[in-house]
Amino acid sequence: MIRLALPVISLVVLICAVFWLQPRAMSYVGLNLLFNLAVPIALATVAQMVIIMVGDIDLSMGAFVSLIACITAAILPGNPALGAVMLLGCIAAYAALGALIEARQLPAIVVTLGMSFVWGGAAVLILPSPGGTAPGWLTAVMKAKPPLVPMAIIASIIIAAVAHLVVMRSAFGVRLRALGGNARAVSRAGRSTIALRAWAYALAGVFAVAAGMALVGLTTSGDANIALRYTLLSIAGVILGGGEFTGGRVSPIGAVIGALTLTLAGSFLSFLRLSPDWQIGAQGAILILVLAARLVVRQAEKRA
């Protein structure tokens, strides 16, 4: 629970700062605008979290989400059956990657870095220039206007809840986390680590596919480079949310909050009227600040 306190506090502090700078954001429309783009980032962050949970890291997340966006925008509206098969194929490819990494004991960082070029190339082949359209139902879902609470907030809560149930509560999730905690104990218990890693990658693939589709639902078109920054955003989100790079210690709720915080940091800097030249640097500074705070809290915890 203490692990979750810091991400929540950083999010609340940022929200307050944004409201103080721009009181008009304190409304249904304002909140929706602030958090709209956080939904695909949150999904990608959860996907990255599943990979980090089993002790790996995925450097192809941005390219993969872009590929999904291209498939969703270019193929899904015209040929739903083919589009669906391609999306499922992408998930299967992710599972196969996981199996390959475990079976050959390859470093995931290298494999996914290589795959990012494969995904990027495939995206350009499918959609050579930005364009396409979002399927009507997808736009309808992403731009729905439920009463009282904006869609972006509801979606974030649902993502966090589903990820928490699957990863933290289910027996399936426990087995995956066990793989990140002590792979030898898992294989000694007579379970196949290859199958488990494949399942973990498949689960990450499912969330990444959802991220790409959600992104197209918001932007209504695709682009081979649309989500490239998701790779680093998703890693930062996992760590912001209290996850650790090794040992299988992650928090799905924290990861979603981390993604929201990162999105909000961008808006906060725009409200400060900071020149775009400085924004990326300032975003990094915010990230360092939060991580430093986490370190201080962790040390205080240890002393207590």
Next chain:
Amino acid sequence: MTTGNDRAAVVVLDGASKSFGALKALDRVDLSVGPGECLGLVGHNGAGKSTLVNLITGLFAPTEGGVSYPGAADHRAAGIRSISQEGTLCPNLTVLENLQVTQRDLTGWGWRGAAAGRVMAALDAIFPGHRIRAHTLVIDMTLAEQQMVEIAIGFAEGATPARLVVLDEPTSSLDASIAAQLMTHIRRFCAGGGAVIFISHMLGEIFDVATRIVVMRDGRSIADRPAGDFTRQGLVDAMGHVADDDHQPSPAALARALGDKSSHILRTPEGVEARRGEIVGLAGLAGHGQAEALARFYLSRSSDWRGASDPQAVFVAGDRKRDGVMPVWSIRRNLTLAALDRLTRWGLIDHAAEARIGSEWQKRIGIRTPDMGNPILSLSGGNQQKALFARALATQAPVVVMDDPMRGVDIGTKTEVYDMIRHEAANGRTFLWYSTEMDEIRNCDRVFVFRDGAISAELEGVQITEEAILAASFEFGDSAA
């Protein structure tokens, strides 16, 4: 091998051998373990105990001969569980989630409740009065609590009931009272028809619970008799190492006896003092602040910012995996790590000097390997620990801090390392030695007994007896004399 006795057995090894390349780790072993038996398995490191256990638990297949589980298809169906020395828990999971890793039937709605019920029932039965909760993360627990959970998972009720539980050094992190609870449970479990294979370097525990003892040496089972037929001395002799009981006091101790009141070279905030060339022991029950005192002292003598070519103190880790070995490095690199600053020329490592130190210490401390360039994990636990000792002793540091370094190490290795420590102390090195084992504490010139994070007694020379240490560890009411 078709006698009635064998058909009732849980596991039967019939001339089982296991080779790793040219090395024959297990050589034609015949063994059967039946219900109600508690088999004590003894032997020094490399004798084949772990290989034998790995065959029984189905981790390896034998290269020759056979392993069978009468009445069951495989080791899992036969109800064979094992608790290994390396740790079988996932630190990032809670207690009840760890049970899920080994028990496959815990799925579907409500599996958490079932898992918590099973593991807590086992904990309550084995360690009454424990304070472990089912929802605690393993990483947040002490080593002793982790070991208790591991044991409880081994005995916990499941879809296939436990019929044979292999316990490999199960008490290495437990203090005496908790260990006694485990012994009681093992006897109860065997009386109820369960079987246990018990591996321990504490011969007292073996005699305490074992009904039968198998002695292993060089991959063979060299003796297999009822426990009553062995004496403690006979057992040690059979293992091939004769424990050397008498020890000479170090020159520092002799000098003190002659009235040398030379000043202490160190004093910790807790009040632990040591002179040059003295072996100072930190005793008491496990987890009473000894390790913390050592760590504080060591960190106060070393810099966070730079390595020193002549450090003031070096550290020998007890928890090898956490504080000791660099798992992907070679033995030689692990060994020379602490002395690295003396091996550099113009910032580059002098490989010739490194190799020289490596082979010198291999000889001096007896690391059993054909090539110091092999990965450190290719060594047995005892030999890894020797490499860590050599790492510390290869420096010029005047003070050596040791945090219970002999955990799970066989008697032969221990005797060799004790000699090395005495030799180094005679040359003027000071040792601060935390140990949970009484035999080791007797090697010290002076002993500080810890209780509740503070020193409860200081013993010197002939005062260092088991009774005095126990009295200081368990003092009730009246203050130290």
